[in-house]
Amino acid sequence: MRLTVVINTYENPAALDAVLVRLCRARYLADELVIADDGSGPATREVVEKWKLRAPMTLTHAWQEHQGFRRARALNNAIAAAEGDYLVFLDGDCLPSPLFAADHRKLAEEGCFVQCRRCFIEEAAVPEAISGKSSMLRLALSGKISGLFKSVRLPWPKLRRDKDLHGILGCNLGIWKKDLIEVNGYDESYEGWGKEDSDLAARLYHAGRQRKFVHGRAIVYHLNHPPASRAQVPEAEKRLQETISSGRTKALRGLDQHSAAQLS
Numbered sequence: 159m160r161l162t163v164v165i166n167t168y169e170n171p172a173a174l175d176a177v178l179v180r181l182c183r184a185r186y187l188a189d190e191l192v193i194a195d196d197g198s199g200p201a202t203r204e205v206v207e208k209w210k211l212r213a214p215m216t217l218t219h220a221w222q223e224h225q226g227f228r229r230a231r232a233l234n235n236a237i238a239a240a241e242g243d244y245l246v247f248l249d250g251d252c253l254p255s256p257l258f259a260a261d262h263r264k265l266a267e268e269g270c271f272v273q274c275r276r277c278f279i280e281e282a283a284v285p286e287a288i289s290g291k292s293s294m295l296r297l298a299l300s301g302k303i304s305g306l307f308k309s310v311r312l313p314w315p316k317l318r319r320d321k322d323l324h325g326i327l328g329c330n331l332g333i334w335k336k337d338l339i340e341v342n343g344y345d346e347s348y349e350g351w352g353k354e355d356s357d358l359a360a361r362l363y364h365a366g367r368q369r370k371f372v373h374g375r376a377i378v379y380h381l382n383h384p385p386a387s388r389a390q391v392p393e394a395e396k397r398l399q400e401t402i403s404s405g406r407t408k409a410l411r412g413l414d415q416h417s418a419a420q421l422s
Contacts, residue, residue: 159243159244159263159266160189160190160241160242160243160244161188161189161190161242161243161244161245161246161259161262161263161266162188162189162190162191162192162240162241162242162244162245162246162335163181163188163190163191163192163245163246163247163248163258163259164192164194164233164236164237164240164245164246164247164248165177165178165181165191165192165193165194165248165249165250166194166196166229166232166233166236166247166248166249166250166328166329167193167194167195167196167198167202167249167250167251168195168196168197168198168224168232168250169198169199169201169202170198170202170250170251171198171201171202171204171205172288173250173251173284173288173381174193174202174205174206174250175205175208175209175288176253176287176288176289176290177248177250177251177252177253177254178191178205178209178213179290180253180254180255180256180258181254181258181259182209182212182213182214182215184254184256184257184258184259184260185256185257185260186256186257186259186260186263187214187215187259188215188242188246188259189215189216189242190215190216190217190218190240190241190242191209191213191215191216191217191218192217192218192220192236192239192240193206193217193218193219193220193221193236193250194220194229194232194233194235194236195219195220195221195222195232196222196224196227196228196229196231196232197221197222197223197224197225197228198221198224203219203221206219216241218236218239218240220232220235220236220238220239221235222235226349226350227349227350227351227386227387227390228346228349229328229344229348229351229354230344230345230346230347230348230349230354231344231346233247233328233343233344234343234344234346234412234413234415234416235416237335237338237343237344237413237416238413238416238417240335242335243334243335243336244262244263244266244332244333244334244335245332245333245334245335245338246258246259246262246330246331246332246376247328247329247330247331247332247333248329248330248378249328249329249380251380251381251383252276252329252330252378252379252380252381253279253287253288253378253379253381254376254377254378255294255311255376255377255378255379257311257375257376257377258376258377258378261274261375261376262274262332262376264375265315265332265370265372265375265376266332266334267370268334269366269367269368270319270367270368270369270370271331271332271333271334271337271359271362271367271368271369271370272331272332272333272369272370272372273325273326273327273330273331273369273370273371273372274330274331274332274372274373274375274376274377274378275305275308275327275330275372275373275378276305276308276327276329276330276378276379276380277303277304277305277306277307277308277309277377277378277379277380278303278304278305278379278380278382279297279302279303279379279380279381279382280302280303280304280382281381281382281383281384282302283297283302284381284382284383287379287381288381294309294379303379307373308373308377309377309379310374310377311374311375311377312373312374312375314374315372315373315374315375316372316373316374317370317371317372317373318370318371319368319369319370319371320368320369320371321363321368321369322369322371323356323359323360325371326355326356326359326369327355328354328355328358329378329380330376330378331355333362337362337365337367338413339413340365340407341358341361341362341365341407341408341409341412342361342407342408342409342412342413342414343358343409343412343413344357344358344409344412344413345357345358345361345397345401345409345410345411345412346409346411346412346415347397347409347410347411348394348397349390350387350389350390350391350393350394351386351387351388351390351391352388352390352391352394352395353391353394353395353397353398354394356398357397357398357401357409358409360398360401360402361401361406361407361408361409364405364406364407365407
């Protein structure tokens, strides 16, 4: 199985650099990295170009022009560019643990997508987390990490299989590429923050897939920051409810708008 990590980013080069440090220096590596970039400027491009030279795996920069919050489209760009059989989605403001790729490789299962969790580093402590001046253990012991249970790699993972939309996150999410193609990827009708991941999950459920919901593996540390605007959430909720009630499997505006050659 060829594993691709898709890293979603916009104008956060310091965090992206810290994420790439961890992915490229882990004991167990992904086979490919794809940056899903929603239109970042030169500073992000410099980070990506640096890691293209240093990374021990293929690194692709899937960039699009910034025209507002278009995360769904940026992710479809990355899915189309990815060569892996299995795609793991990671936000560019989330630091992966050393066993992140190895854990996802072991958790992958036909007929399922995998949803792992994340804990949270308080905003004031983000600079020391990015720089590596403080270990995650030290930050936890000083009370600077919340959701501590989600920061612990358990001796045995706690998991269940379900078709629930509660707890769906677009970060720390593993999906077979063939399943993404079947449901036409993310729905680019979602612009602005919110609900595009739930829409994807709903369509995967309609297509007969289950969620494998996992605690205690693929630990991720979210770098807290001011929240994005939630102005589009009411409209996104309506769109999500229509997807749920319709039973459709395919995104209205999705991967079929991207290169057919990349989706073969």
